[in-house]
Amino acid sequence: MNIATAEPGVDERIELRQSEQRARPWQTVVWNDPVNLMSYVTHVFREYFGYPRAKAERLMMAVHHDGHAVVAEGAREQMELHAQAMHDYGLWATVRKAPE
Template identity: 80%
Template sequence: MTLTLPQDDLDLARTESGPWQTVVWNDPVNLMSYVVHVFREYFGYSAARAHQLMLAVHHDGHAVVAEGPREQMELHVQAMHDYGLWATVREAGA
């Protein structure tokens, strides 16, 4: 016997897989010191970790700043937008 899921259940399963990542992207607007400030204030990263992530954003064009359930990553992305940073959610390993 083969079990098949309705299309809606397949779509739901696909969106809930993961883990998911919050990715912050480089932009021409925000100062590097401000990005460090945001990472420290919002995520609670140490000065060294926040600086390391900021350099990844600056030199590599983006950095993964958090990983976990999709809902939480979407909240992080919204918070980054509220701070004026460009961020997106992606599935880890994608």
Template identity: 65%
Template sequence: MTSPTLLPADEARAARETTATASPPWETVVWDDPVNLMSYVVRVFREYFGFSTERATERMLAVHHEGHAVVAEGAREQMELHAQAMHDYGLWATVRKATR
């Protein structure tokens, strides 16, 4: 039995899928700070991540009550872009390996 022939696009997709499943996901974490208003944090989450008002409020309340909240999960490079965007909005954010 022979293996299927992969076209160049199929090979690239297979390599991406293998890399994606082999590497653990990363998280963008937003941390509580004494400066930004809760309404501003909700606005940032809605504007940047496209969260609904309910989801943005839920994540903001986690930041407020628990000290931090995971706002995105995925490839490390994308999470670093999200963290930088949060910094541009004046929020404190970090990137870490997903704990699950």
């Protein structure tokens, strides 16, 4: 039997599934607030994330109309840094696991 073409056993499939779940990214979510101007939120997204004006405005409009927007996805530690930076700018942000 060629090991390279062998079908993985049950334990290997469970391990792979658990690995895929761990690999699911985290998100930084910015929430709407009654304090910050829309122009300021756009400015923060452009300055901190380096987003082009159109993307920053689209995200800002999502915050305004939907109440929140996912502004970044990736490793948990990086998303926590982004959320802290948003707090430093005076925006309300949280970190969450990306939905499946």
